Amino acid sequence: MAPRNSTSWDAGRFLKTLAYFDVIPFFSCLQRLFKGQPQHPINSPTGAKRMGVVLVAGATSALGQQVVQRLLAQGYQVRSLVPDLQRGQAMGTQADLLVANLTQTETLTPEALGNIDAIVYYSAAVPSASTNASYSTASLSTQNLVQAAAPVLSQPGETTFFDFTYPSTSLKELWGAVDDVVMGGVSQSEVHLSDSSALFVGNVSTANSGGFASIRTRNFSSAIALGNYQGIKLRVKGDGNRYKFLLRTEEKWDGVAYSHSFDTVSDQWMDIEIPFSALVPVFRAKTVPNDGPIDPNRICSCQFMLSKFEYDGALNPQFTPGPFQLEIASVKAYGGPTLPQFVLLSVATSLQLQSDSTSLSQDEERVRSSGIPHTIIRLYQSTKLTGDRSQETVNPKDIAELCVQVLAQPEACNRTFEKAVN
Known part of the structure; x- marks a missing residue:
């Protein structure tokens, strides 16, 4: 034959x-x-209650290092803001390092910060555990950090699935091509990471009864729970083709996926919102309605696809064979609870302690007036407590754990907690 x-x-x-x-x-x-x-891959999404990148400023202090360690242990992606590369590397952490000076606004550019979801900032001068030097920050530093973070923080109620505006090697290793070669076809695709996005590019061919190309993540290290969110938001720039976005709730290679088609306009950035209720269960482009709606608390992998087929044998009306390109800036979950996005660890001044007043430090005032959903953890030295303040003290590990907990608690938004430290 x-x-x-x-x-x-x-x-x-x-x-x-x-x-x-x-x-x-x-x-x-x-x-x-x-x-x-x-x-x-170390930057693959995990089961953390919050998936986006958390920036820790003051990360070289003893308490800052404790915060970084607790966040990593809970599956968060962490970026440590450090005054110089040598001190950052001396921490021996798996967190990404951002070398910046909080007193110099030119080092706090949107490109440097990336698309972060939250900040934990220890504003005090605390001796470094490794060098016995101090990483001093002033009220001006708080103002600079707040102003720089406001434009790049995710919108309240959103959390970042993938941020391609801050590329990394491990992020690229998570994604791979799945083309119609698995069905006998000859289409080819790949993913490239540029300085500000991921490029899903290739050539889709209908030869050998083929006609699809895709990029897909490996299974996540543990399933993602998105039950508190309404759906997925894509930031993409396409070429006029109709693409598909798919989520999987099982680790099977060739199992059921939940799919949604979206149209693109050539060379135009678009925000695509996909409610979980709009996802269609499919198996090899055939709908399987008996599988019911997606369980958003069991997200195991995701995928972008260009296919000549829509569903159940129908053709994609916006499909064009040949070269294609879809640029992806981010994948986020939207419609969730508003969580704290700026956690300030503030040390009470001697004047406040002596007067027992409720006056705010300049650091706290700047965070409160920023409009960013926040939590303030005000720290006192236990030997200087006055008035009716509690004498119960906590250690740095407990403070670090509290920082991690409030990031996942809507009830902690715009609240101030006082803790005595020993």
Whole structure:
């Protein structure tokens, strides 16, 4: 029998795809062994209650390091703001490092900060655990940080799934191509990380009865719980094609996915909101209504796709074979509770302690007046407590744990907590 056409199927690329996504565990292990890749990319989403990047300012202080460690332990993606690279590396942490000076606004650009979801800021001068030096910050630093963060913080009620405006190697290692080569086709795609976005690019062909190209994440290290959110928001720039966005709630390679199609306009940035209720359960582009609605508390992976098919044999009305490009800036969950986005660890002044007044420090005033949902944790030295303030004291580990807890509590928004430290 003669071949269907002159375009040959690439068996090597087929095996490479299956190995990349752990469909063939033995080959996957060999790839990681020879390439030195970790089993799970360190920046892959986890089961943390908040998925976006948390910036820790004052991270080289003893308390700041405790905060970083607790956030990482809870599965958060962390970016540590440090005064210089040497001190940042001396911390020996898996957190990303941002070298910046809080007194110099030119170092706090939107490009440097990236698309962060929350900030934990220790405004006091605290001796460093590693160098016995102090990382001194002043009220001006708080003002600069608030002003720089306001334009880049996620909107209240949103949390970041993927932020491609702040690319990393581990983020690229999480995504891979799944094209119609797995069905005998010859389409090809890949993902490139630029300075400000991810590019899903390639060539989609209908040869060999094919007609789709996609990029997909490996399974997350643990399922993401998004039950408190209404849906997914995409920030994309397309080429006029109709694409699909898919979520999966099981770790099967070839299982049911929940899909939504969206149209793009050539060279125009768009915000696409996809309610969870609008996602359609599909298996190989055929709807499976008996599977019911998606369980947003079990998100295991996600995928972008360009396909000649819509659903149940219908053709994609906006499909054009050939070269394509979809630029992706971010993937977020929207419609959730408003959570604290600026946690200020503030140390009470001697004047406040002596007067027992409710006057605010300049740091606290600037955070309160910013309009950013916040939590203030006001710290006192236990030996200086006056009046009716509690004599119960907590250690730095407890303070760090409190910072992590308030980030996930809507009830902590715009509130001030007083804690005595020993």
